[in-house]
Amino acid sequence: SSSAMATSLRATRALRTAPVAGGLRRFSDYIEVARKMRATPYNAAVEGEVKCPVYVGWDATIDADFHKLQVGPKKGGRPYEQICDSALDLVGFTPMVRMSRLAKHLEVDCELLGKCEFFNAGGSVKDRIGKRMIE
Structure with a gap:
C-alpha cells in the first residue's frame, strides 16, 4: 500500500x-x-x-549500431550463476536483478531484469549484455 x-x-x-x-x-x-x-x-x-519507451524490436539499425560497439576480445563469463531477487544480495561484479515490482505494475508476462551498472566500480557500461537480455 x-x-x-x-x-x-x-x-x-x-x-x-x-x-x-x-x-x-x-x-x-x-x-x-x-x-x-x-x-x-x-x-x-x-x-x-513510470514511463517506458515504445520498443518495436531489434531492427537492422539497432543491429548495425550494436556491432559497431563490439570491440576487443570476448573473455570471461558471469562470475556468479544466479540472478538475485534484490541488489542487496550481491557484493561486487555487475549484478542483474529481477525488477518484479515494475514487471507487476507494467503487467508484463516475461521476467524483467535490470543490470546494475552503478555497482560497477570502474563505471564502464557494457552493451554486450543488452542484446542477450532482450532476446
Whole structure:
C-alpha cells in the first residue's frame, strides 16, 4: 500500500539523519528497510509515474549500431550463476536483478531484469549484455 511505502521512505530518511556512532550505521537497518520497500507494491501517486519507451524490436539499425560497439576480445563469463531477487544480495561484479515490482505494475508476462551498472566500480557500461537480455 502507499502508506507502507511512505513508512519505508520515512524509515530511510531516519537512518540517513540518525546519530552515528563511530561514523557507521548498522547494515542490518538498511537491509530491513530495503526488504520492506521491495515487498511494497508500486504506487504511482507516491513514487511517480513510470514511463517506458515504445520498443518495436531489434531492427537492422539497432543491429548495425550494436556491432559497431563490439570491440576487443570476448573473455570471461558471469562470475556468479544466479540472478538475485534484490541488489542487496550481491557484493561486487555487475549484478542483474529481477525488477518484479515494475514487471507487476507494467503487467508484463516475461521476467524483467535490470543490470546494475552503478555497482560497477570502474563505471564502464557494457552493451554486450543488452542484446542477450532482450532476446
